[in-house]
Amino acid sequence: MIEVLYFAWLRERIGVNRETVDTKAATVEALIAELVARGEGYALAFADRKSLRVALDQEMAAFDQSLVGVREVAFFPPMTGG
Amino acid sequence: MIEVLYFAWLRERIGVNRETVDTKAATVEALIAELVARGEGYALAFADRKSLRVALDQEMAAFDQSLVGVREVAFFPPMTGG
Amino acid sequence: MRVLVQQGPFDLGAESNAFAEGVRGAGAVVTFTGLVRDNGGAVLGMEIEHYPGMTERAIAAMMQQAQARFGLLDALVIHRHGRLGPAEPIMMVATAASHRAQAFAAAEFLMDYLKSRAPFWKRELGPEGATWVAAKDEDEAALGRW
Amino acid sequence: MRVLVQQGPFDLGAESNAFAEGVRGAGAVVTFTGLVRDNGGAVLGMEIEHYPGMTERAIAAMMQQAQARFGLLDALVIHRHGRLGPAEPIMMVATAASHRAQAFAAAEFLMDYLKSRAPFWKRELGPEGATWVAAKDEDEAALGRW
Numbered sequence: 001m002i003e004v005l006y007f008a009w010l011r012e013r014i015g016v017n018r019e020t021v022d023t024k025a026a027t028v029e030a031l032i033a034e035l036v037a038r039g040e041g042y043a044l045a046f047a048d049r050k051s052l053r054v055a056l057d058q059e060m061a062a063f064d065q066s067l068v069g070v071r072e073v074a075f076f077p078p079m080t081g082g
Numbered sequence: 083m084i085e086v087l088y089f090a091w092l093r094e095r096i097g098v099n100r101e102t103v104d105t106k107a108a109t110v111e112a113l114i115a116e117l118v119a120r121g122e123g124y125a126l127a128f129a130d131r132k133s134l135r136v137a138l139d140q141e142m143a144a145f146d147q148s149l150v151g152v153r154e155v156a157f158f159p160p161m162t163g164g
Numbered sequence: 165m166r167v168l169v170q171q172g173p174f175d176l177g178a179e180s181n182a183f184a185e186g187v188r189g190a191g192a193v194v195t196f197t198g199l200v201r202d203n204g205g206a207v208l209g210m211e212i213e214h215y216p217g218m219t220e221r222a223i224a225a226m227m228q229q230a231q232a233r234f235g236l237l238d239a240l241v242i243h244r245h246g247r248l249g250p251a252e253p254i255m256m257v258a259t260a261a262s263h264r265a266q267a268f269a270a271a272e273f274l275m276d277y278l279k280s281r282a283p284f285w286k287r288e289l290g291p292e293g294a295t296w297v298a299a300k301d302e303d304e305a306a307l308g309r310w
Numbered sequence: 311m312r313v314l315v316q317q318g319p320f321d322l323g324a325e326s327n328a329f330a331e332g333v334r335g336a337g338a339v340v341t342f343t344g345l346v347r348d349n350g351g352a353v354l355g356m357e358i359e360h361y362p363g364m365t366e367r368a369i370a371a372m373m374q375q376a377q378a379r380f381g382l383l384d385a386l387v388i389h390r391h392g393r394l395g396p397a398e399p400i401m402m403v404a405t406a407a408s409h410r411a412q413a414f415a416a417a418e419f420l421m422d423y424l425k426s427r428a429p430f431w432k433r434e435l436g437p438e439g440a441t442w443v444a445a446k447d448e449d450e451a452a453l454g455r456w
Binding site for chain 4: 180
Binding site for chain 1: 213214215217255275278279280281282283284287297298299304
């Protein structure tokens with residue numbers, strides 16, 4: 001079970017800000033593929049990979065990174081702080 | 083008649099912060115030569131030309147600049163503001 | 165070093181004074197304050213979303229990097245989230261160092277990292293609705309200088 | 311734009327707030343404050359001499375240059391003279407612009423010019439007497455980047 005968080009327009013497209021996902025996905029890539037299969041909102045949210053960022057347990061990560069031991073995955077667009 | 087001002091260690095070496103000088107010096111250079119002839123304090127103040135700056139009527143100037151029409155000449159070391 | 169992530173406003177003046185008075189032996193203090201631009205009335209406000217938990221961690225990590233790299237004597241970051249009106253302060257950074265070059269460089273370093281590496285997302289509220297602010301290529305490029 | 315050359319102290323916080331609140335449409339405000347370093351007790355204070363009249367003119371000229379060059383919306387310079395104790399604020403600069411890059415660059419530009427082109431001379435008061443602060447080659451060199 002992994003806690004998955006969405007922010008900004010990813011959250012809006014998917015319609016929830018967090019959900020618990022029962023998955024055996026080994027990598028971020030694999031998790032995205034599972035999520036995209038859930039429906040149009042997810043597909044739309046993940047369509048533009050260049051505008052997608054991911055954090056594993058609150059640290060920035062790459063899409064090919066392993067999910068072993070990870071409790072929290074967050075997806076969001078490029079940050080616009082400051 | 084030109085008003086001559088001295089600041090920082092130039093002022094200390096010369097012993098006054100300003101004086102009115104009756105001069106026909108055509109340039110800053112010529113004025114310095116006249117002042118140096120006045121005595122040891124002046125000679126000491128003007129000895130290190132690399133550490134000497136001059137302003138004519140409150141604008142930075144070069145040593146070869148003309149004194150025609152100038153009312154106020156100021157001599158001082160490199161500035162240390164900020 | 166102090167990080168504040170908060171919804172409410174902050175007092176730039178009071179924070180600046182407290183910061184400057186709290187540092188021992190500093191010769192230079194730099195502050196940066198980011199304000200909601202009104203763009204001539206086109207921006208009615210701003211909404212800032214953030215990632216609680218990760219935000220504080222990410223900012224603390226940047227501050228430690230800045231301290232090590234520029235020999236900072238102290239640093240402060242305050243960043244708001246939620247809804248803000250035009251001209252309201254969004255965030256501030258303060259840095260203290262012995263000399264001006266380090267204090268300036270550290271403040272710019274922190275700003276560049278806050279722009280692109282702290283999990284905040286801004287949405288501008290205009291007369292025709294809300295628009296997510298797009299990340300700028302120049303902000304990503306700015307990180308290249310460090 | 312405002313220049314204050316004064317003997318008495320100033321309130322960094324109050325000045326920062328008044329400056330930030332007085333600018334219309336700014337997105338970025340930067341302040342720099344220079345303080346008397348105590349160098350671990352070696353500096354008991356500072357005496358600053360200046361050239362009344364020329365000081366204000368020189369600073370006003372720098373500010374106009376900075377405004378034209380960096381598109382500043384506003385700027386403020388306060389510089390003290392006379393006798394100052396350890397840790398006292400010596401001077402401050404504030405700049406306001408639409409974006410952070412201009413506000414930072416303008417503040418650094420003003421600081422570089424104030425260091426080497428505004429007629430102030432500092433004397434440090436130590437346990438063994440007063441010493442004129444020597445101009446640093448690096449300060450003169452810093453002007454080269456503008």
